[in-house]
Amino acid sequence: MIVRALPRASNVWKRSFSSTSARREILDAESLPHRIIPRYQESQTSDLLSLQWPSPPRNILIIKKDRAPQVTESLVEFAKHIHSNYDNVSLIFEPKVAAQMHRHFQFPIYTTSSHDTLPAKVDMTTTLGGDGTILHASSLFSTTLHVPPILSFSMGTLGFLGEWKFGEYKRAFREVYMSGAEAGSPFLHDQKHPHIQTETAETGDIVTGWSSVRGKSMGPTRSSKVLLRNRLKVGVFDANGNRVIGDNTAESADGDVHAMNEVIIHRGNEAHLAIIDVFIGGRFLTEAVADGMIISTPTGSTAYSLSSGGSIIHPLVSSLLMTPICPRSLSFRPLVLPSNTPITLRLSEKNRGRELEVSIDGRRRSRGVGVGMEVRVNGEHIAKGQEWIGGVPCVMRHAKTGNEDDDGWVGGLNGLLKFNFPFGDHE
Amino acid sequence: MIVRALPRASNVWKRSFSSTSARREILDAESLPHRIIPRYQESQTSDLLSLQWPSPPRNILIIKKDRAPQVTESLVEFAKHIHSNYDNVSLIFEPKVAAQMHRHFQFPIYTTSSHDTLPAKVDMTTTLGGDGTILHASSLFSTTLHVPPILSFSMGTLGFLGEWKFGEYKRAFREVYMSGAEAGSPFLHDQKHPHIQTETAETGDIVTGWSSVRGKSMGPTRSSKVLLRNRLKVGVFDANGNRVIGDNTAESADGDVHAMNEVIIHRGNEAHLAIIDVFIGGRFLTEAVADGMIISTPTGSTAYSLSSGGSIIHPLVSSLLMTPICPRSLSFRPLVLPSNTPITLRLSEKNRGRELEVSIDGRRRSRGVGVGMEVRVNGEHIAKGQEWIGGVPCVMRHAKTGNEDDDGWVGGLNGLLKFNFPFGDHE
Amino acid sequence: MIVRALPRASNVWKRSFSSTSARREILDAESLPHRIIPRYQESQTSDLLSLQWPSPPRNILIIKKDRAPQVTESLVEFAKHIHSNYDNVSLIFEPKVAAQMHRHFQFPIYTTSSHDTLPAKVDMTTTLGGDGTILHASSLFSTTLHVPPILSFSMGTLGFLGEWKFGEYKRAFREVYMSGAEAGSPFLHDQKHPHIQTETAETGDIVTGWSSVRGKSMGPTRSSKVLLRNRLKVGVFDANGNRVIGDNTAESADGDVHAMNEVIIHRGNEAHLAIIDVFIGGRFLTEAVADGMIISTPTGSTAYSLSSGGSIIHPLVSSLLMTPICPRSLSFRPLVLPSNTPITLRLSEKNRGRELEVSIDGRRRSRGVGVGMEVRVNGEHIAKGQEWIGGVPCVMRHAKTGNEDDDGWVGGLNGLLKFNFPFGDHE
Amino acid sequence: MIVRALPRASNVWKRSFSSTSARREILDAESLPHRIIPRYQESQTSDLLSLQWPSPPRNILIIKKDRAPQVTESLVEFAKHIHSNYDNVSLIFEPKVAAQMHRHFQFPIYTTSSHDTLPAKVDMTTTLGGDGTILHASSLFSTTLHVPPILSFSMGTLGFLGEWKFGEYKRAFREVYMSGAEAGSPFLHDQKHPHIQTETAETGDIVTGWSSVRGKSMGPTRSSKVLLRNRLKVGVFDANGNRVIGDNTAESADGDVHAMNEVIIHRGNEAHLAIIDVFIGGRFLTEAVADGMIISTPTGSTAYSLSSGGSIIHPLVSSLLMTPICPRSLSFRPLVLPSNTPITLRLSEKNRGRELEVSIDGRRRSRGVGVGMEVRVNGEHIAKGQEWIGGVPCVMRHAKTGNEDDDGWVGGLNGLLKFNFPFGDHE
Ligand SMILES: NC(=O)C1=CN([C@@H]2O[C@H](COP(=O)(O)OP(=O)(O)OC[C@H]3O[C@@H](n4cnc5c(N)ncnc54)[C@H](O)[C@@H]3O)[C@@H](O)[C@H]2O)C=CC1
Ligand SMILES: NC(=O)C1=CN([C@@H]2O[C@H](COP(=O)(O)OP(=O)(O)OC[C@H]3O[C@@H](n4cnc5c(N)ncnc54)[C@H](O)[C@@H]3O)[C@@H](O)[C@H]2O)C=CC1
Ligand SMILES: NC(=O)C1=CN([C@@H]2O[C@H](COP(=O)(O)OP(=O)(O)OC[C@H]3O[C@@H](n4cnc5c(N)ncnc54)[C@H](O)[C@@H]3O)[C@@H](O)[C@H]2O)C=CC1
Ligand SMILES: NC(=O)C1=CN([C@@H]2O[C@H](COP(=O)(O)OP(=O)(O)OC[C@H]3O[C@@H](n4cnc5c(N)ncnc54)[C@H](O)[C@@H]3O)[C@@H](O)[C@H]2O)C=CC1
Known part of the structure; x- marks a missing residue:
C-alpha cells in the first residue's frame, strides 16, 4: 500500500483545502491524492473483520439513489456535515449528481467520467438509497480487486444490504473514519512508516492522522466491523x-x-x-x-x-x-x-x-x-495476505442486541424478509 | 344449429367439387358452406365427451407449425390423403401457408384473412406441430364460444396437448370424421332434419351423409372422445x-x-x-x-x-x-x-x-x-344445453391401456412430464 | 325431513323442560326429539348458502377444546346464556365434558356414548376452541351425510376454519338460531307442515316456532351464511x-x-x-x-x-x-x-x-x-336436491368488509396465513 | 502417526498369518496391530485428495448391508479374494456378521463388541450395500476424528454415496491398497522412518511394504482419490x-x-x-x-x-x-x-x-x-496439518469421463437423481 506523494503546488488541492471563500466548483477527481487502502483484521469472536485505516480517509465517494428527489436534501445535509467536521476530506460524486448538486455547496466537489479514476482515488464510499444504490456503488468498482469500504445509509425502508439509518449518519461516519485510529493504527505511533512523514512534509499544512478531527474519539476498541461480501x-x-x-x-x-x-x-x-x-x-x-x-x-x-x-x-x-x-x-x-x-x-x-x-x-x-x-x-478469489484482496467490504451496523460481533443476518431474516413469519391473528 | 343453405350456382363451390383437371387455386373460405356444429354426449363411464356429427364435416382447417420445414412434407401427404378419400371436404389454410403450399396440390385450397370467417366456416381443425401449434389454432377461435373440435398430430416429440402421432393420421381422421355417424347420428335415419335434404337437393351431386366415404366404417360404438378444455x-x-x-x-x-x-x-x-x-x-x-x-x-x-x-x-x-x-x-x-x-x-x-x-x-x-x-x-362459462357452449374440444387418442375412457392424463404425467421419475441407475 | 313425534310422558323430556328447581343431571341424549334438518338456499350474489330452519333448532351439541381449562369458563357462560334465553333448547356434551361440567349448571344436560345418537339428534353444533375442535366435531358426524351446521367460536387465536370470536357469541347464536325464521321459513306461515302442529299439541306447553325467543328478531334478510365444505x-x-x-x-x-x-x-x-x-x-x-x-x-x-x-x-x-x-x-x-x-x-x-x-x-x-x-x-358426492346431502355446513362470520357475501377466504389468507406478507421493516 | 510395535510372539498374530490349516476362528480385533493412519495430499487440479499409505493397510473392516441375504455370497467372494491375495491383511466384521459368516472361511476373522476397538484398529473400511451401509459404517467411527478411509461397493442399484460397482472389487481394492505405494510413500525409499525397520525386525517373517503383493503395481501416479466428507x-x-x-x-x-x-x-x-x-x-x-x-x-x-x-x-x-x-x-x-x-x-x-x-x-x-x-x-472442524483430522474419507471411483479429477458429483446428479430430467417422449 502506497500513499502516493501529492503533487506539490497542485492548484486543485490547494483550493480545496485552503480557500475560505465559497467555492461552487466541480473539480477533477484525478487531481486528488491516491487512495488509502485499509487493512482488515480477523477476530476470534466474530466472522466480521475489523477495519483499520493506516491514515485517515480523505477521498469519500458519495452515491445517491437515482430519481429520488427526497434523497437530495439528505445528501446536502450529509455532505455539509462531512465538510465542516472533517477538513481534509474531499467529496466525490458521479458526474450527473455533481452537476445537479454543486450549487448547494460553498466548497468544491469532485467528479470524474473516467472509469479508472474511482478505483484509484476513492478511500471509502457512502451510499444514500437502497440496495440498488449499493449495487450500483459496487458496480463502479466491478473491475478492481480492492473495493473501498462501503458505508450505506438507507433512505425510507431498510434494505437487506443497507445497514444504517440515515438518522445515524454522524455517529456512523465518525466511527468508520476513526476505525483503527488508536488501537491498531501504525500511523500515530509507528515511525517506521516514512510515507507519513513525507506526506506531512510535502503538504506542509495538512494535519497528521486523526488529531485534527474535532470531537471525542470513539475509544480504542471501537473499530468498524466489516462484512466482506464475495463477488x-x-x-x-x-x-x-x-x-x-x-x-x-x-x-x-x-x-x-x-x-x-x-x-x-x-x-x-x-x-x-x-x-x-x-x-x-x-x-x-x-x-x-x-x-x-x-x-x-x-x-x-x-x-x-x-x-x-x-x-x-x-x-x-x-x-x-x-x-x-x-x-x-x-x-x-x-x-x-x-x-x-x-x-x-x-x-x-x-x-x-x-x-x-x-x-x-x-x-x-x-x-x-x-x-x-x-x-x-x-x-472471486479472496486472498487474505497483508492486504485483503477481493470482495466488497461493507460496514456493518452494531446489532440491536448490543453484540458487536452480531453480523445482523439473523435480524435481517426476521425483520426484513419476514422469515417464518408466524401464522395467526396478531392485529 | 343451422347449416346454411349453399348459394345456388356458386362458382367457387362448383369449381372445388366438380372440376377434374388439376387446380392450384387459392379460394376464399368465405364461399364455403356454413360450418356444422357437432354435439357432445356425456357418458356414464368417462369424463370425456362423445363427438357426434349431425352430418359429415366438410370444411377442415389445417394449421401447421411455424418455421418447421420438415412439417411441410407431412402436411402435403396429409392434405392429399384427405382430398382423395373425402371428396366433399375442403381444406382451409392460413394465408401464409396457403401461399406457400398451394403449388403442391392439384386441387383448390381455401384461405381467409378475415378473423370472422374461420369461426363461421370451420367444422374441424387439424394441427400438425406441437403444443404451440394447438395454442395457435385455438387462438384463431379466441373470440367465439363454439370452437370447432381440434384433432392434433405431433410432429417429432409428443406434446402435452397434442394427442396423435402423425403416423396414425389415416385412422385418426377417419375416426373423427365418422364419429357419431352410425351410432348416434340423426343424419342417416332421421327424417326430421330437413336441411339435409335441402342440402342434397341443392348441390345435386354430393353425397348424403357418410355413405360416400370409401372404406369400412369404424363400427357403431366408435365415437371420438373429446376433452373439453376450459378457457x-x-x-x-x-x-x-x-x-x-x-x-x-x-x-x-x-x-x-x-x-x-x-x-x-x-x-x-x-x-x-x-x-x-x-x-x-x-x-x-x-x-x-x-x-x-x-x-x-x-x-x-x-x-x-x-x-x-x-x-x-x-x-x-x-x-x-x-x-x-x-x-x-x-x-x-x-x-x-x-x-x-x-x-x-x-x-x-x-x-x-x-x-x-x-x-x-x-x-x-x-x-x-x-x-x-x-x-x-x-x-369461461361452459353451458351444457342442447349444444355445448364454451371450451376447446380436443379429440383424444385412445390410451395404450385399451381403455376408451382413459383421458390419457396419467399417461402424460408419466410419459411426458416424467412425474416422480424414480431415482437410481437404470441405464 | 321428519321431526319425530316425541314420546308422550317421557320422564327425561319432562324434567328437562318443566322442572324449575335446579337440576344437575346428565340425561341420555337418546331421549331428545329427533333432529331438525335445515335447508340451504343458493343465492345469486354469493357462493355461500343461506341457512333456513324449518323450525327452531332444539338440540345443540357443544364441543370444547381438549385439555384447555381456560375454555371451561367460557363454556359455562355460553351454556347458561343459551339456557336462559332459549327455553326449548337442550344442550348436549361429550361424556367426559358432561361429567366434568354438569355441576356448574342448574339444569340438566345431555350426553351419549353411542356413536349413532348424535347424528340422529343434533340440530346444530357449536365449538369452543380452535380448528382442531372443529375437526373433532366434524369427526363425530364422519359417517353421516347430514352433518348439522357448525357454529364455531375461536378461543384465543383465530383459526382458519373457526369463524367467530367468542365475544360475539350472543349475536352469533341468535343469528344462526333465527336464520330463515321470517324470510323463508314455512314454519310460521305454512299450514302444510302438520308436524308442527303435532309437536305443539304433544308437548302442550312449548312454543310455536321462534315466537318465544326473547329479544328482537334479526330482520327478514338476516340469514346465516353457510360454507358447505366438501369432505x-x-x-x-x-x-x-x-x-x-x-x-x-x-x-x-x-x-x-x-x-x-x-x-x-x-x-x-x-x-x-x-x-x-x-x-x-x-x-x-x-x-x-x-x-x-x-x-x-x-x-x-x-x-x-x-x-x-x-x-x-x-x-x-x-x-x-x-x-x-x-x-x-x-x-x-x-x-x-x-x-x-x-x-x-x-x-x-x-x-x-x-x-x-x-x-x-x-x-x-x-x-x-x-x-x-x-x-x-x-x-364426497354433494347432492343439491330439496335437502342438501353431504358436506360440512359451517356458519360464516360476516366479513369486516360489511359484504354479506364475502366468504372471508381472502381475509383469512392475509390475516391468518400472512399470504405474500410484504418484505421490509415495518416496525 | 505411530505404527505400534507388535507384541512379539503374539499368538493371535502368528495364527492368523502362519497357519496353513483351515481355521474357522473368530478372534478378538483387540489383538490386531494398531491402525495405520494414511496421509491425504492436496492437488492442484482437483478438489479430491490423494490417499497415501505410509505402509500397507493390514486391518480391513468389512461391513455388509443388513438383512440382505444376496449380499452374503458377494461378501464371501470378496473376503476370500483379499485373504488369498493380501497375506498380511486381517478381516474384521461386526459381531453378528462374524458369527454368521465365519464358517464360510478357512481362515480366522476378527470382531469386537467394544466401541473403542474399531477406531483404534481399523486401517480401512469396505462396505457392501447401499448408502445406508456407508452411513452405518461411518457411524461406527462417529466419535473419532480419524475415520479410516471407506471403500464402498454398491450391491444392486447404485447409491449416491456408494461409488464402486461390486464387479470392480479386485481392481478397486488393489488401487486403494497400493495408493501412494510408489509415488509418494516414504515407506520403501525413505530411511528416515525407523518404525518400518522396527516392524520388520520384530515380526521377523512378514513383508516389507507392498513388495509381497502379487501382481503388477498400479503405476506411480495411480493413487486413490478421496473425497473428505464433512460431518x-x-x-x-x-x-x-x-x-x-x-x-x-x-x-x-x-x-x-x-x-x-x-x-x-x-x-x-x-x-x-x-x-x-x-x-x-x-x-x-x-x-x-x-x-x-x-x-x-x-x-x-x-x-x-x-x-x-x-x-x-x-x-x-x-x-x-x-x-x-x-x-x-x-x-x-x-x-x-x-x-x-x-x-x-x-x-x-x-x-x-x-x-x-x-x-x-x-x-x-x-x-x-x-x-x-x-x-x-x-x-466438524477439519484440520489440514500433517495429518488430516475430521471428515469421512471416501474413496472415489474414476469417472467415466476418464478424468481422474472428476469428483463424480455432476454424474451422480444426472445419473442417479435424474436432475433436470428432460420432458418428452423418449421411449
Ligand atoms: N423477480 C425478482 O426477484 C427480481 C429481482 N431482481 C433483483 O434486483 C436486484 C437489483 O436491485 P434493484 O436495482 O434495487 O432492483 P429493483 O428495483 O427491481 O428491486 C430489487 C429488490 O431487491 C432487493 N435486493 C437487492 N439486492 C438484494 C439482496 N442482496 N438481498 C436482499 N434483497 C435485495 C432490493 O432492496 C429491492 O427491494 C438484482 O440484483 C436482482 O437480484 C431483479 C429483477 C427481478
Ligand atoms: N418458463 C416457462 O415455462 C415458459 C412457458 N411458456 C409457455 O409456453 C406456452 C406457449 O407455447 P409455445 O408457443 O410452444 O412456446 P415455447 O416454444 O416457449 O414452448 C413452450 C413449451 O411448453 C409446452 N406446452 C405448451 N402448453 C402446454 C401445456 N398446456 N401443458 C404442457 N406443456 C405445454 C410446449 O410443448 C413447449 O415445450 C405458453 O402458453 C406458456 O405456457 C412460455 C414462456 C416461458
Ligand atoms: N406438519 C404439519 O403441517 C402437520 C399438520 N397437521 C394438521 O393438523 C390437523 C389437525 O389439527 P389439530 O388437531 O389442531 O392439530 P395440531 O395441534 O397439530 O395443529 C394443526 C394446526 O393446523 C391448523 N389447521 C387445522 N386445519 C386447518 C385448515 N383446514 N386450514 C388451516 N389451518 C388448519 C390448526 O389451527 C393448527 O394450527 C390435521 O388435519 C393436519 O392437517 C397435523 C400434523 C402435522
Ligand atoms: N423422506 C425422506 O426423504 C427420508 C429420508 N431419510 C434419509 O435416509 C437416510 C438413511 O438412509 P437409509 O438407512 O438407507 O434409509 P432408507 O432405507 O430410508 O433410504 C434412504 C434413501 O436415501 C438414500 N440416501 C442416503 N443418504 C444419501 C445421501 N447422502 N445422498 C443421496 N441419497 C442418500 C439411500 O440410498 C436410500 O435410497 C437418512 O440419513 C435420511 O437422510 C430417512 C427418512 C425419510
Whole structure:
C-alpha cells in the first residue's frame, strides 16, 4: 500500500483545502491524492473483520439513489456535515449528481467520467438509497480487486444490504473514519512508516492522522466491523471465444467484471423459453429450458435467487448458487457449488437465432447474447495476505442486541424478509 | 344449429367439387358452406365427451407449425390423403401457408384473412406441430364460444396437448370424421332434419351423409372422445376503464378474448420488478412484487404455471390458477380459485411509468401495459344445453391401456412430464 | 325431513323442560326429539348458502377444546346464556365434558356414548376452541351425510376454519338460531307442515316456532351464511380386500368415514422411507417413496398439505389434492384432481413388513397399516336436491368488509396465513 | 502417526498369518496391530485428495448391508479374494456378521463388541450395500476424528454415496491398497522412518511394504482419490444442560457424536405438530412449528433435506443446512450456514409434555426428547496439518469421463437423481 506523494503546488488541492471563500466548483477527481487502502483484521469472536485505516480517509465517494428527489436534501445535509467536521476530506460524486448538486455547496466537489479514476482515488464510499444504490456503488468498482469500504445509509425502508439509518449518519461516519485510529493504527505511533512523514512534509499544512478531527474519539476498541461480501467474476464470450466487451464498463485486467448479487441470463421479452447449456467445472451438467438462469453470490441469495426458489445462504459461506428461473422441468433444483467452480452458460443452437438478455446486479449489460455465446462465471478469489484482496467490504451496523460481533443476518431474516413469519391473528 | 343453405350456382363451390383437371387455386373460405356444429354426449363411464356429427364435416382447417420445414412434407401427404378419400371436404389454410403450399396440390385450397370467417366456416381443425401449434389454432377461435373440435398430430416429440402421432393420421381422421355417424347420428335415419335434404337437393351431386366415404366404417360404438378444455376470458382496460383493443385479434361480442393456457403479465426486459395489485372477486388480495403473474386454466397448469411452481391440475377441475412468477416474497403460494371468480391484475402506480408485457398463450398481445391498466380475467362459462357452449374440444387418442375412457392424463404425467421419475441407475 | 313425534310422558323430556328447581343431571341424549334438518338456499350474489330452519333448532351439541381449562369458563357462560334465553333448547356434551361440567349448571344436560345418537339428534353444533375442535366435531358426524351446521367460536387465536370470536357469541347464536325464521321459513306461515302442529299439541306447553325467543328478531334478510365444505370418503382395506374397521368410529352404511381436512399415510416413527403405490381412477400413477402421502380436501389445502408444499385451493373448487410428504424425488409435484376421482394408496411389498400410520384429520385411525393394505379415497358426492346431502355446513362470520357475501377466504389468507406478507421493516 | 510395535510372539498374530490349516476362528480385533493412519495430499487440479499409505493397510473392516441375504455370497467372494491375495491383511466384521459368516472361511476373522476397538484398529473400511451401509459404517467411527478411509461397493442399484460397482472389487481394492505405494510413500525409499525397520525386525517373517503383493503395481501416479466428507457434531442435552447419553453409542471425548448426513428432530408418530425453538450462533432465530427440523451436512443435502425442499449442496461447500420438515408456515425457506455456526434446537414448552424423535443418519438415537431438551449441532472442524483430522474419507471411483479429477458429483446428479430430467417422449 502506497500513499502516493501529492503533487506539490497542485492548484486543485490547494483550493480545496485552503480557500475560505465559497467555492461552487466541480473539480477533477484525478487531481486528488491516491487512495488509502485499509487493512482488515480477523477476530476470534466474530466472522466480521475489523477495519483499520493506516491514515485517515480523505477521498469519500458519495452515491445517491437515482430519481429520488427526497434523497437530495439528505445528501446536502450529509455532505455539509462531512465538510465542516472533517477538513481534509474531499467529496466525490458521479458526474450527473455533481452537476445537479454543486450549487448547494460553498466548497468544491469532485467528479470524474473516467472509469479508472474511482478505483484509484476513492478511500471509502457512502451510499444514500437502497440496495440498488449499493449495487450500483459496487458496480463502479466491478473491475478492481480492492473495493473501498462501503458505508450505506438507507433512505425510507431498510434494505437487506443497507445497514444504517440515515438518522445515524454522524455517529456512523465518525466511527468508520476513526476505525483503527488508536488501537491498531501504525500511523500515530509507528515511525517506521516514512510515507507519513513525507506526506506531512510535502503538504506542509495538512494535519497528521486523526488529531485534527474535532470531537471525542470513539475509544480504542471501537473499530468498524466489516462484512466482506464475495463477488462473482463474469466474462461474456462470443461463439468464437472472443470476449464481448460490455457496453458501459471498463474491464479489469483480464476483462472480467464482478457482480455483488448475481449474473442472469433471461429470455427478456422474447415470449419463448430460453435454452441454455450449463457446464460445471468444464463438464456438461444439463440443458436448461427456462425463462433464464441465475448464478448468484451468497449475498445475492436473498435477491432474485430467493424469488426463484433458491435457499438463503449466509454471506460467509464461500459458494456460488445456480438457480433456474421458471425451468420447464419438475426436477431442476437449485445448486450450491464451491466458489472456485467455473460455470459456463452457453446459448444453445436450439434458440434459433434469437437473443437473450444478460444482466448483472439488476442492470442489463449487453445488447443481447446470441446463439453460441457463453457467459463464464467464477467466484472471486479472496486472498487474505497483508492486504485483503477481493470482495466488497461493507460496514456493518452494531446489532440491536448490543453484540458487536452480531453480523445482523439473523435480524435481517426476521425483520426484513419476514422469515417464518408466524401464522395467526396478531392485529 | 343451422347449416346454411349453399348459394345456388356458386362458382367457387362448383369449381372445388366438380372440376377434374388439376387446380392450384387459392379460394376464399368465405364461399364455403356454413360450418356444422357437432354435439357432445356425456357418458356414464368417462369424463370425456362423445363427438357426434349431425352430418359429415366438410370444411377442415389445417394449421401447421411455424418455421418447421420438415412439417411441410407431412402436411402435403396429409392434405392429399384427405382430398382423395373425402371428396366433399375442403381444406382451409392460413394465408401464409396457403401461399406457400398451394403449388403442391392439384386441387383448390381455401384461405381467409378475415378473423370472422374461420369461426363461421370451420367444422374441424387439424394441427400438425406441437403444443404451440394447438395454442395457435385455438387462438384463431379466441373470440367465439363454439370452437370447432381440434384433432392434433405431433410432429417429432409428443406434446402435452397434442394427442396423435402423425403416423396414425389415416385412422385418426377417419375416426373423427365418422364419429357419431352410425351410432348416434340423426343424419342417416332421421327424417326430421330437413336441411339435409335441402342440402342434397341443392348441390345435386354430393353425397348424403357418410355413405360416400370409401372404406369400412369404424363400427357403431366408435365415437371420438373429446376433452373439453376450459378457457379463460381476458379483457385489458386502461386506467379510465376503457377497453384496450388487442392489436392482432378480432374481439368477441363483449370484446374479451379467450386463452387456452393462460394470460401473463411480465416485466419483459425491464430489469426491475413489476408491482401488480391483485383483486379476487372484487376484493383486494395482495400487492405482488414479482417478475410477473400468471392466471392459468387447468390445461395451462402443466405449462408456464408449472415452471413457476404451480401444482398440476387435472383439466376437468373447474378452476383458475393464480401463480406468481418469481415473487419477491417468501409467502406467495399459488392459489386455485373457482372458475367463476373474477380476477383483476392492476399495474400499480409504483411501477413509475414503465410498461409491462401482457401475453396470452405464449403470444405478446399488446404494445405494453402501463400504470393503472387492468387485466381482467374470468373463467369461461361452459353451458351444457342442447349444444355445448364454451371450451376447446380436443379429440383424444385412445390410451395404450385399451381403455376408451382413459383421458390419457396419467399417461402424460408419466410419459411426458416424467412425474416422480424414480431415482437410481437404470441405464 | 321428519321431526319425530316425541314420546308422550317421557320422564327425561319432562324434567328437562318443566322442572324449575335446579337440576344437575346428565340425561341420555337418546331421549331428545329427533333432529331438525335445515335447508340451504343458493343465492345469486354469493357462493355461500343461506341457512333456513324449518323450525327452531332444539338440540345443540357443544364441543370444547381438549385439555384447555381456560375454555371451561367460557363454556359455562355460553351454556347458561343459551339456557336462559332459549327455553326449548337442550344442550348436549361429550361424556367426559358432561361429567366434568354438569355441576356448574342448574339444569340438566345431555350426553351419549353411542356413536349413532348424535347424528340422529343434533340440530346444530357449536365449538369452543380452535380448528382442531372443529375437526373433532366434524369427526363425530364422519359417517353421516347430514352433518348439522357448525357454529364455531375461536378461543384465543383465530383459526382458519373457526369463524367467530367468542365475544360475539350472543349475536352469533341468535343469528344462526333465527336464520330463515321470517324470510323463508314455512314454519310460521305454512299450514302444510302438520308436524308442527303435532309437536305443539304433544308437548302442550312449548312454543310455536321462534315466537318465544326473547329479544328482537334479526330482520327478514338476516340469514346465516353457510360454507358447505366438501369432505373425503375414506375406506381402509386389508390385502384381501376386506374392510378394516376403524378402531374408534362407527362406520357409515358403506363403512367409509369422512374427512374434513385430509387422510394421511405416514412412516410415523419408522426411521425409513415409506413406499406407497398410488392409483388414480384405477390406473397406476406412481410409486411414492416418501415420508407419506396426503389426500386432502380443498379445506385441508391450508392444513398439512400447505406445509408439504401444496397450493392453496379455495374450498369451493370441487377437487381432491394429492400432496406427497417429503418425497424422495425431484419431480413429485402436488396434484389436484376432480373430486370424483377414486384414489387408492397401497402399501408396497417393498416396505418389508413394517406398518405405516393412517390418520384422518389429525387423528391416528388404525393400529398401523401393513403391506398390501389399501386406503381408498374419493370425494364426497354433494347432492343439491330439496335437502342438501353431504358436506360440512359451517356458519360464516360476516366479513369486516360489511359484504354479506364475502366468504372471508381472502381475509383469512392475509390475516391468518400472512399470504405474500410484504418484505421490509415495518416496525 | 505411530505404527505400534507388535507384541512379539503374539499368538493371535502368528495364527492368523502362519497357519496353513483351515481355521474357522473368530478372534478378538483387540489383538490386531494398531491402525495405520494414511496421509491425504492436496492437488492442484482437483478438489479430491490423494490417499497415501505410509505402509500397507493390514486391518480391513468389512461391513455388509443388513438383512440382505444376496449380499452374503458377494461378501464371501470378496473376503476370500483379499485373504488369498493380501497375506498380511486381517478381516474384521461386526459381531453378528462374524458369527454368521465365519464358517464360510478357512481362515480366522476378527470382531469386537467394544466401541473403542474399531477406531483404534481399523486401517480401512469396505462396505457392501447401499448408502445406508456407508452411513452405518461411518457411524461406527462417529466419535473419532480419524475415520479410516471407506471403500464402498454398491450391491444392486447404485447409491449416491456408494461409488464402486461390486464387479470392480479386485481392481478397486488393489488401487486403494497400493495408493501412494510408489509415488509418494516414504515407506520403501525413505530411511528416515525407523518404525518400518522396527516392524520388520520384530515380526521377523512378514513383508516389507507392498513388495509381497502379487501382481503388477498400479503405476506411480495411480493413487486413490478421496473425497473428505464433512460431518456434523451433535450433542443432546436435557433441560438442565446435562448431556443425555445416546443409547447405543460410545461417546467421544467431549461426548458429541458425528453425523455424515444429518440430525433430525421429528414428531414421529405424534399426530400433532412439533414446536422447536431455533438458535443460530446463540441468537434466537425462530420458533419452528413443523413435522420436524433437519440439520444436514452438504453430503446430506441429497438425502432427507432434498425431500424436504432443500437445495443440493456440493459436498465441498463448507456449510450446514437447516431445512424444516413440513413447516406450518409459508415463509420458512431452507438456510445454508457457515459450517462453524453453532445451531441449537430446543423443544419448546408449548409441546406440552410430549416427546419428539431424534435421529442421526437415519437411526433413532434416543428414547425421545422432551420439553426443554436441546440438540446442539456444529460443523466438524477439519484440520489440514500433517495429518488430516475430521471428515469421512471416501474413496472415489474414476469417472467415466476418464478424468481422474472428476469428483463424480455432476454424474451422480444426472445419473442417479435424474436432475433436470428432460420432458418428452423418449421411449
Ligand atoms: N418458463 C416457462 O415455462 C415458459 C412457458 N411458456 C409457455 O409456453 C406456452 C406457449 O407455447 P409455445 O408457443 O410452444 O412456446 P415455447 O416454444 O416457449 O414452448 C413452450 C413449451 O411448453 C409446452 N406446452 C405448451 N402448453 C402446454 C401445456 N398446456 N401443458 C404442457 N406443456 C405445454 C410446449 O410443448 C413447449 O415445450 C405458453 O402458453 C406458456 O405456457 C412460455 C414462456 C416461458
Ligand atoms: N423477480 C425478482 O426477484 C427480481 C429481482 N431482481 C433483483 O434486483 C436486484 C437489483 O436491485 P434493484 O436495482 O434495487 O432492483 P429493483 O428495483 O427491481 O428491486 C430489487 C429488490 O431487491 C432487493 N435486493 C437487492 N439486492 C438484494 C439482496 N442482496 N438481498 C436482499 N434483497 C435485495 C432490493 O432492496 C429491492 O427491494 C438484482 O440484483 C436482482 O437480484 C431483479 C429483477 C427481478
Ligand atoms: N423422506 C425422506 O426423504 C427420508 C429420508 N431419510 C434419509 O435416509 C437416510 C438413511 O438412509 P437409509 O438407512 O438407507 O434409509 P432408507 O432405507 O430410508 O433410504 C434412504 C434413501 O436415501 C438414500 N440416501 C442416503 N443418504 C444419501 C445421501 N447422502 N445422498 C443421496 N441419497 C442418500 C439411500 O440410498 C436410500 O435410497 C437418512 O440419513 C435420511 O437422510 C430417512 C427418512 C425419510
Ligand atoms: N406438519 C404439519 O403441517 C402437520 C399438520 N397437521 C394438521 O393438523 C390437523 C389437525 O389439527 P389439530 O388437531 O389442531 O392439530 P395440531 O395441534 O397439530 O395443529 C394443526 C394446526 O393446523 C391448523 N389447521 C387445522 N386445519 C386447518 C385448515 N383446514 N386450514 C388451516 N389451518 C388448519 C390448526 O389451527 C393448527 O394450527 C390435521 O388435519 C393436519 O392437517 C397435523 C400434523 C402435522
